[in-house]
Structure formats: C-alpha cells, structure tokens
Amino acid sequence: xxxxxxxxxxxxxxxxxxxxxxxxxxxxxxxxxxxxxxxxxxxxxxxxxxxxxxxxxxxxxxxxxxxxxxxxxxxxxx
Ligand SMILES: [Zn+2]
Numbered sequence: 397x398x399x400x401x402x403x404x405x406x407x408x409x410x411x412x413x414x415x416x417x418x419x420x421x422x423x424x425x426x427x428x429x430x431x432x433x434x435x436x437x438x439x440x441x442x443x444x445x446x447x448x449x450x451x452x453x454x455x456x457x458x459x460x461x462x463x464x465x466x467x468x469x470x471x472x473x474x
Contacts, residue, residue, distance in 0.1 A: 398442065401431045436461035437468065445470075 397405075404427035412420040436443050441463040447455040448467065457470040 397431060398434050401427045401434070404430065434459070436464060436466050438466040439464040443468070 404423050408420050408423035408427065411423060434442055436459075439461060441461055443459040443461045443466075446458050446460040446467075448458050448469075450456050459468040459470065461467070
C-alpha cells in the first residue's frame with residue numbers, strides 16, 4: 397500500500413464514520429484502483445514509477461518491482 401492509497405483509505409474511513417456512504421465508496425474505489433496499478437503482476441509486491449533509457453536521450457516510463465525486478469512499460473518520454 398502506497399502513501400496515496402493510504403490517504404484515500406483514511407479519507408474513506410472518515411466519510412464512512414460521518415455516514416456518507418456514497419463518498420466512502422467513491423474513495424474506496426479510487427484507492428483500490430491505485431493499489432491495483434501499484435502491484436507487480438508477477439509477484440504481487442509493490443512497484444515504483446521509474447524510467448528506463450532506450451536511446452541516447454530517450455526514456456520509457458516503467459513500473460519497477462523492487463522485489464522481483466519485473467518491469468511494466470507505461471508510455472514514451474522523449
Ligand atoms: Zn515483482
């Protein structure tokens with residue numbers, strides 16, 4: 397769980413305690429979506445955003461798993 401996911405979960409709990417179920421579900425769905433994006437599809441551990449050099453001055457954005465080293469390419473950055 398990243399800091400961003402934890403922030404959304406905390407806000408969701410506060411909304412739940414206030415009785416705002418609609419906002420609770422909205423924040424929970426955002427947290428689950430972010431958390432899913434940050435999980436390695438290979439081993440299930442947390443990934444971090446990184447860049448991989450593909451040419452002299454061209455990079456590709458990747459999600460890098462700190463546990464197994466798996467990389468998921470996101471988009472091109474020049
Ligand atoms: Zn992994």
